[in-house]
Amino acid sequence: MPDSALHIAALQFSHGETPVLRDFSLSLKAGALHAVVGANGSGKSTLLDLAAGYRCPASGEIRLNGTPVQTLGPREQALRLAYMPQDERSGFAYTVRETVMMGRHPHIPRFSAPDEEDRRAVENALAALDLTDLADRPATDLSGGERQRTALARTIAQDAPLMLLDEPTASMDPRHALSVMTLLAERCAAGGTVIAVLHDLNLAAAFADTVTVLHGGKAVVSGPVEDALAPEVIARAFGVEARVDADPFTGRPRIALRSPQ
Template sequence: MAADLSTTIYTLDGCDFSYRGTPCLSDITLSLKKGRMYGLIGPNGSGKTTLINLLTGSTHPTSGTILFKDRPIHTYTKPDLAKVLSFVPQTFSMDFDYTVSEVVMMGRHPYIGRFGSPCTRDYELIESALTILDIQHLKDRYVTRLSGGERQRVLVARALAQDTEVMVLDEATASLDVRHSIDIMKALRAKVIDAKLTAIAAIHDLDLAASFCDELIVMHQGGRIHSAGDVSELLTPKLLKNIFGVEATILHVPDETPHIHYRYNHV
């Protein structure tokens, strides 16, 4: 049976968040659907990471409600949530020497349990994730001895191995070169199409967002949502000027995603 892409995964209604009395998010109202890839964009300090934390359940709104799969997100236990939602953080640190394979295996822990043993399916998912992220050759290396970009690919592999319905990523491509950034976005896009994954990714590279996302969520200063909708409708020179303060032309080529051409004065 085909997946119902009208299924609502997230409903955020009037969510505010303050930290030590300072407002960080204001009146966040969103509805996110199954099998869509959302790009969360906005200038520095606009609340993208705070919104990501609300979506993962690691932070709760000061006011307002968040439903995840028709249920208040705060009612999920961590193990239950980890079976349906994976998260790739912006930064990564580890106090112990785990190998790459061991870290990717951590994505299977919600299913294996504390005292269980991995099964064939677990190993298949791990091998697939290592292959997709092109890190098979690193599998026996200690994560603490990898570069920042390599560690980031390990985190994405762990999330892929977790094999969840929803994946949330906070600037997962920020420390990667062009090739590996595209590889990660292609892997996510394939999961969205083939497995009806719902992906929400905070992205600083607007061309990547335009190329791979179905919809954009645009944040602006004050922790508010400026707009949300289809990439082709939302991404305009006016939006780039108003939100990011840059002059640009959006190039539309038949059968291709939009391309951004930034304009500047030559010295």
């Protein structure tokens, strides 16, 4: 598994008596943008929690670049992966810049102050997420989309080779959502790896290298966009009729959905 950013084998996980992931196996290669899609409650966020080591499976194996995730210490894990959970909020009035600087903590020795490299990483992340003009504003005063961009900027500033992102474009307007997905694709082209839970199937179709579709605690399909987001797969996983055409701008799949009658 030397080229696998994330390798999962025979994973079992339940919330109480309710099974969430059942005999779940998945292997995603490094250097690509992987989208994870599925209906509400299909296990997408749980999958990222497990991959990040925030939850423990009942059984099975999770490896990050060949290393069992549960064997990693906190700092080593933070240097290997950056995790952006869904809709994370803080009750403290840190500024946007201070919040983004928190992503640099794994790189800053204990009892030391941020150095020039840390400050440069933060300013670059602020600029990349269109937050420079908001850098001194309390994060508690931001809109939903601005909070999401701040959380993503902190994750990017962490500068880990693997990013696990739970709905990174939630609450964003179309311009910022497209900008974020372009940024993530560029990071993967430069050698990084991104695993992103997405609700917008068209964003997954437009930017992902591979897509994993979750349904019933298992991966219905995990592979190229054209296979994973085929009409019959969408019908099975989401219970809606889909038409898939070529996007006139990019040539990649474009999905139109019709609600059930």
